Amino acid sequence: VSAPFGCWIDGVPTDRLRVPDRGLEFGDGLYETMAAVAGRVRLLERHLVRLAHGCERLGIKPPEPSLLRAEIAAAAAVPGAAVVKLVLTRGAGGHGYAPAPRLAATRVLTASGLRARPAEWWHAGVVVRRCDLRLGDQPALAGLKHLNRLEQVLARAEWTDPAIAEGLLLDVHGRMVCGTMTNVFAVFDGVAVTPRLDRCGVAGVMRGALLDALPRAGVPVAEREVRPADLAGASEVFLTNALIGAWPVREFEGVTFAPGTVVRHAQALVTEW
Amino acid sequence: VSAPFGCWIDGVPTDRLRVPDRGLEFGDGLYETMAAVAGRVRLLERHLVRLAHGCERLGIKPPEPSLLRAEIAAAAAVPGAAVVKLVLTRGAGGHGYAPAPRLAATRVLTASGLRARPAEWWHAGVVVRRCDLRLGDQPALAGLKHLNRLEQVLARAEWTDPAIAEGLLLDVHGRMVCGTMTNVFAVFDGVAVTPRLDRCGVAGVMRGALLDALPRAGVPVAEREVRPADLAGASEVFLTNALIGAWPVREFEGVTFAPGTVVRHAQALVTEW
Numbered sequence: 001v002s003a004p005f006g007c008w009i010d011g012v013p014t015d016r017l018r019v020p021d022r023g024l025e026f027g028d029g030l031y032e033t034m035a036a037v038a039g040r041v042r043l044l045e046r047h048l049v050r051l052a053h054g055c056e057r058l059g060i061k062p063p064e065p066s067l068l069r070a071e072i073a074a075a076a077a078v079p080g081a082a083v084v085k086l087v088l089t090r091g092a093g094g095h096g097y098a099p100a101p102r103l104a105a106t107r108v109l110t111a112s113g114l115r116a117r118p119a120e121w122w123h124a125g126v127v128v129r130r131c132d133l134r135l136g137d138q139p140a141l142a143g144l145k146h147l148n149r150l151e152q153v154l155a156r157a158e159w160t161d162p163a164i165a166e167g168l169l170l171d172v173h174g175r176m177v178c179g180t181m182t183n184v185f186a187v188f189d190g191v192a193v194t195p196r197l198d199r200c201g202v203a204g205v206m207r208g209a210l211l212d213a214l215p216r217a218g219v220p221v222a223e224r225e226v227r228p229a230d231l232a233g234a235s236e237v238f239l240t241n242a243l244i245g246a247w248p249v250r251e252f253e254g255v256t257f258a259p260g261t262v263v264r265h266a267q268a269l270v271t272e273w
Numbered sequence: 274v275s276a277p278f279g280c281w282i283d284g285v286p287t288d289r290l291r292v293p294d295r296g297l298e299f300g301d302g303l304y305e306t307m308a309a310v311a312g313r314v315r316l317l318e319r320h321l322v323r324l325a326h327g328c329e330r331l332g333i334k335p336p337e338p339s340l341l342r343a344e345i346a347a348a349a350a351v352p353g354a355a356v357v358k359l360v361l362t363r364g365a366g367g368h369g370y371a372p373a374p375r376l377a378a379t380r381v382l383t384a385s386g387l388r389a390r391p392a393e394w395w396h397a398g399v400v401v402r403r404c405d406l407r408l409g410d411q412p413a414l415a416g417l418k419h420l421n422r423l424e425q426v427l428a429r430a431e432w433t434d435p436a437i438a439e440g441l442l443l444d445v446h447g448r449m450v451c452g453t454m455t456n457v458f459a460v461f462d463g464v465a466v467t468p469r470l471d472r473c474g475v476a477g478v479m480r481g482a483l484l485d486a487l488p489r490a491g492v493p494v495a496e497r498e499v500r501p502a503d504l505a506g507a508s509e510v511f512l513t514n515a516l517i518g519a520w521p522v523r524e525f526e527g528v529t530f531a532p533g534t535v536v537r538h539a540q541a542l543v544t545e546w
Contacts, residue, residue: 007292016289017297019280019381024290024360026422027300058423059430087297090426095388097422097429097453108292115368136409136473137445140427148421149299149370150331153363154413156370157332172410180370200409 004085006078006111011071021106022099023089027147029105030054032205034084035243036076036111041084042273043242044072046205051088054144060090060105068107075111082114083243087147114243117165122267125250125259126165126239130228131155131180134172135200143203156180165247166239168228171200176226182239182247183207186231187262192221206240206270213269219262228253236260245270277358277383279351284344284380294379295372296362300420302378303327305478307357308516309349309384314357315546316515317345319478324361327417333363333378341380348384355387356516360420387516390438395540398523398532399438399512403501404428404453407445408473416476429453438520439512441501444473449499455512455520456480459504460535465494479513479543486542492535501526509533518543 007015022028032051035042048065055062068086075084091103133155141148155167166179177195178184183204185194192214197203211221231237237249237257246266248259280288295301305324308315321338328335341359348357364376406428414421428440439452450468451457456477458467465487470476484494504510510522510530519539521532 004293009292015292017292019282019288019290019360020277020358020383021297022426024294024297024362024381025304025420026426027420028423028426031298058427087292089297097425099426099430108297110293133413136411138409138424140406141423146423147298147300148423150301150414150419150421151411152370153295153299153301153372154331157372 004110004112006075006081008071008075008109010107011067017106017108018092021089021092022094023087023106023108023147026097027149028099029060029087029089029147030058030145031085031087031147032145033242034072034086036081036084039077039081041072041076043205043209046209047242050145050203050205051086054146055088057144058090058146060088061103063088063105063107071107071109075109078111080113081111083112085110085112089147121165121247122245123259125248125257127163127251128179128239128249129159129164129167130253131158131167131169133158133169135169135177137172137199139199142200143197145202152180168252170228174227176228177201179239182241182244184226185210185238185240185262186226186234187236187260188234190220192219192262193224193226194221195226196223204240205242206245209273210240210246210266210269214262214265217265217269219265231255236263238263238266240266277385279348279354279384281344281348281382282380284340290379290381291365294362294365295367296360296379296420299370300422301372302333302360302362302420303331303418304358304360304420305418306515307345307359309354309357312350312354314345314349316478316482319482320515323418323476323478324359327419328361330417331363331419333361334376336361336378336380344380344382348382351384353386354384356385358383358385362420394438394520395518396532398521398530400436400524401439401441401452401512401522402432402437403526404431404440404442406431406442408442408450410445410472412472415472415474416470418475425453441525443501447500449501450474452512455514455517457499458483458511458513458535459499459507460509460533461507463493465492465535466497466499467494468499469496477513478515479518482546483513483519483539483542487535487538490538490542492538504528509536511536511539513539
């Protein structure tokens with residue numbers, strides 16, 4: 001994502017956020033990073049549902065859905081917009097961690113271009129590493145796309161080699177959870193398996209869309225435990241997020257994979273969305 | 274902390290932060306909440322050392338110490354300033370979680386008044402509850418005063434009764450860690466014991482100052498495991514942070530405590546700082 005070429009705060013075109021705001025003070029908020037394709041936001045309904053669910057879990061007062069829709073549509077309509085990002089904070093006010101009652105959430109919306117990546121990452125696949133950092137268990141925050149992302153920042157800082165597209169994160173029990181910015185699927189005996197995200201990790205919108213759509217395309221899915229060593233037995237492994245869609249994994253810890261039929265199914269679905 | 278009456282961003286008097294900034298996007302930064310007493314910041318050196326240590330652990334480029342000192346001194350000199358808060362973010366820029374190289378950190382500095390609290394909280398002590406939320410283990414972030422504070426926000430949202438001053442947090446193993454905004458000490462056999470903070474929790478500046486100073490005042494200290502049930506056997510329990518100094522705990526889960534000699538020692542030390 002390059003520097004934004006459109007920015008609105010609470011509907012006003014500005015890139016200046018009044019501080020203090022609980023988003024900056026405590027990471028007290030949520031965000032959605034959405035793909036805009038020809039002026040339209042892909043999987044918009046899923047983004048809005050996830051955001052509303054996050055607001056409910058964190059006790060943040062959600063903005064009017066019609067307002068959000070209009071603002072997001074306007075951002076997506078900016079010529080060249082490929083990424084629309086909404087940061088929604090609990091707002092400004094309170095005594096320390098205790099928020100003032102009935103705070104109005106702050107909406108920070110940006111429209112940006114898409115970061116350039118090699119086309120072969122979609123076709124031939126990506127090289128992936130294992131991160132040393134382990135995701136901490138926190139069921140109260142698991143699955144949410146919240147603003148407390150230092151674990152991801154530290155994990156992403158573990159490598160600088162641009163040939164490595166992503167790092168996979170394990171939890172403290174040694175189970176695979178997700179990538180720093182993606183969810184992971186591995187196909188075992190024809191079943192597209194992705195880890196549960198009830199103790200840590202982010203429940204990506206693309207992951208959710210594929211869990212719903214793949215079975216209708218004849219590919220059974222399952223959420224269950226995956227350990228790194230299990231990947232050697234997978235017929236294919238792929239990564240997903242809202243911006244990239246799906247990348248086949250080409251190599252992980254010396255094991256190589258060919259892009260399989262499931263990731264091609266997934267990529268075809270994404271083009272329809 | 275009431276609404277700030279002075280705000281500076283990167284040295285400029287303004288309350289408008291240019292977004293995107295990694296502090297807002299990811300909670301990618303640190304903060305220090307400092308007590309200003311008659312225009313002087315209490316335990317300033319300890320705050321600066323903790324901040325520098327946090328920058329080192331997170332790989333944030335620290336601002337020039339002389340610049341920070343000058344800016345903090347100016348904020349503390351604002352008439353009526355009782356709280357000087359510095360939010361230091363990694364800065365603006367990067368591709369997602371990966372920061373751009375050599376980012377300049379963003380400094381958001383505010384001067385505010387002190388939140389009014391009953392004087393008896395210092396004299397007779399406070400009523401404290403146990404929080405349901407358990408702090409997740411994350412050694413990579415443990416001890417740091419970083420901007421990922423959703424656990425504290427959720428824990429603090431568990432109660433609204435203004436007669437309860439603080440909530441104590443346990444880790445996933447059932448060990449006591451700290452309060453939502455304080456560190457905790459319990460005195461056993463004359464030893465002031467406070468939990469280790471190597472897996473979660475914030476290493477408070479006041480906690481550190483007391484761990485150093487109490488032994489010189491004849492009170493031995495120890496960092497070791499404390500479980501909630503152990504508190505019934507403590508001769509006194511108290512809470513500390515940079516703003517409040519030390520509050521005796523008067524009641525926790527039906528067990529009552531009288532303020533003891535150690536918390537009075539601690540309070541006397543704070544008046545000297």
